[in-house]
Amino acid sequence: MKIWAVSDDFAPRCLKMHEMGIAMQIVEMSIASIPEEMKNVQVERVNLKVGKLAAVIPGSLRFCFDIVAKDTPLSGAKLHIEEIPVIVKCNECNKESVIKELSFKCGACSSGSIEILSGRELDIESIEIADG
Amino acid sequence: MEIKIVRKVLDVNEKMAQENREMFSEKGVFVLNVMSSPGSGKTTILEKTISSIMSEINCAVIVGDICTTNDAERLAGTGAPVVQVNTDEFGGDCHLAAHVIENATRNIDLDSVHLLIVENVGNLVCPAEFDIGEDARVVVLSVTEGEDKPLKYPLMFRVCDAALLNKTDLLPYLDYNRESAIDNILQIHPDMPIFEISATKSEGFGPWIDWIKNRLKEKLNRSPFK
Numbered sequence: 116m117k118i119w120a121v122s123d124d125f126a127p128r129c130l131k132m133h134e135m136g137i138a139m140q141i142v143e144m145s146i147a148s149i150p151e152e153m154k155n156v157q158v159e160r161v162n163l164k165v166g167k168l169a170a171v172i173p174g175s176l177r178f179c180f181d182i183v184a185k186d187t188p189l190s191g192a193k194l195h196i197e198e199i200p201v202i203v204k205c206n207e208c209n210k211e212s213v214i215k216e217l218s219f220k221c222g223a224c225s226s227g228s229i230e231i232l233s234g235r236e237l238d239i240e241s242i243e244i245a246d247g
Numbered sequence: 248m249e250i251k252i253v254r255k256v257l258d259v260n261e262k263m264a265q266e267n268r269e270m271f272s273e274k275g276v277f278v279l280n281v282m283s284s285p286g287s288g289k290t291t292i293l294e295k296t297i298s299s300i301m302s303e304i305n306c307a308v309i310v311g312d313i314c315t316t317n318d319a320e321r322l323a324g325t326g327a328p329v330v331q332v333n334t335d336e337f338g339g340d341c342h343l344a345a346h347v348i349e350n351a352t353r354n355i356d357l358d359s360v361h362l363l364i365v366e367n368v369g370n371l372v373c374p375a376e377f378d379i380g381e382d383a384r385v386v387v388l389s390v391t392e393g394e395d396k397p398l399k400y401p402l403m404f405r406v407c408d409a410a411l412l413n414k415t416d417l418l419p420y421l422d423y424n425r426e427s428a429i430d431n432i433l434q435i436h437p438d439m440p441i442f443e444i445s446a447t448k449s450e451g452f453g454p455w456i457d458w459i460k461n462r463l464k465e466k467l468n469r470s471p472f473k
Contacts, residue, residue: 133341133373140256148252163256168402170376217398218434219405227437231405237256237376244248 134171137237138179142189145242149188153244158189160243166199166234173198192242201234260377263345267380270349274357277463278365280379282403283387284396285369288413290318291446292387293366297325299456300362304463304472307360309351311343311368318366330354334368342373345380361472362463371400375407383462389414390421394428397435404435409442409458416445 145161161180165171173196180194201214205221206229212222214234220227255261271278283289290310297306306327310319311334319331330351332343343365355363365381367374386407388396391414397404404410410432418425425443432439440458444451463472 133376137256140259144252144254144256144258148250150250168405170372170402217401219401220437227433235402239252239254239256241249241251241253244250246248 134175135179135183137171138176138183141180141194141239142183142187144239145189146187148242149244154188156188157245158192158242159245160193160195161189162195162197162240162242164197164199164236164238164240166236167201168231168234169237171237189242197240199233199236202232203229204232205229257376260345263349264378264380267345267349267352268382270352271357271363271380271382272466274360275467276357276360276363277383277466278363278379278381279459279462280365280367280374280381280384281387282367282371282374282384282407283369283389284371284392287369287387287389287392288446289366289369289387290321292411292413292444293322293364294325295446295449295452296456296459297322297327297364299452300459301326304460305359305361306364307355307357307362308364308366309343309348309355310366311347322366328355328360341368341370342377343367343379344377348379361467362459371396371403375400375403375405382466383408385409385411387411387413388428388432390417390423390425390428394424394431397428397431401435404432404439407436407439409440410436411455412441412443413446415443415451416448 141161145158149156177194184190184192202211203214204211205224205226207226208221208224210221210223219229221229281289308322308327308329309332310322310329311332312318314333316331319329323329332347332351348365365379384407386403388410390412412428429441432441442451442455444455
């Protein structure tokens with residue numbers, strides 16, 4: 116039986132840290148959003164929304180971002196992370212509740228039949244560019 | 248000056264995953280993403296699962312590991328076509344992404360496959376974030392790992408459709424609280440189907456196999472499959 120071995124040599128490298136690949140994406144998407152006529156600007160801040168359930172550690176992300184941003188318009192930029200709570204909607208009573216402890220049940224009726232409304236975000240909201 | 252972007256960081260992966268999903272639907276292939284920490288018994292479970300169902304269901308496997316083709320060689324012994332993805336020769340990606348799956352499928356004749364199993368890289372963190380276009384996700388937890396794993400990795404247990412509690416043959420020799428492990432899984436994901444199995448002893452596979460077959464029937468809208 117033939118085994119096809121495929122090497123993933125065309126993907127961004129994770130370099131053994133999950134957040135590295137994410138940091139690379141953030142830098143790439145930020146640079147792509149800068150209008151052509153403003154290409155020599157310095158980005159001061161990148162605003163992210165990261166859900167509490169997302170598999171991202173903010174400290175690791177900042178560490179990786181600082182490395183990846185070096186020698187780009189984002190060099191020295193601050194990574195601002197807004198943490199989004201886990202909010203669920205109950206399919207039984209329709210109420211929304213915030214999941215604070217690790218128990219995924221409706222806060223009103225304790226049903227386990229819930230839908231996650233927020234808390235899994237990994238979004239880049241905006242970048243802030245130095246004036247002048 | 249603020250420039251609005253408002254995009255998901257994993258946008259590119261999500262778009263690719265959706266394209267994969269459409270391709271698999273068009274080809275009539277059910278895709279099962281199997282995830283766990285390293286050493287929980289994924290490969291043995293899949294060896295036994297595929298051997299059990301191959302007479303009725305055409306299977307293929309994509310195996311993700313950072314290094315080696317060891318798991319692919321074992322799974323090839325079942326007779327199913329196997330593609331091994333090594334994420335880096337010297338250590339690299341800790342998960343499989345959608346574009347990697349798409350690339351790997353070019354080595355499989357999907358027209359003759361009913362069930363494509365993806366044995367993801369052993370990791371309870373990152374694979375949970377990366378949609379690959381699958382129809383169902385399962386997480387494997389073994390009784391040698393600690394009852395509180397679900398609480399430590401809530402996203403993984405939240406996004407999966409079923410859990411396999413493996414190595415149950417070792418319970419008589421361990422100080423393991425099986426009820427606590429199950430309670431913890433259900434705390435994170437109430438009503439999650441949990442299949443208690445021993446892959447090495449081939450015990451407990453009946454309900455797990457039935458679950459797979461039912462999911463296939465739901466998607467492929469037919470039975471038998473061959």
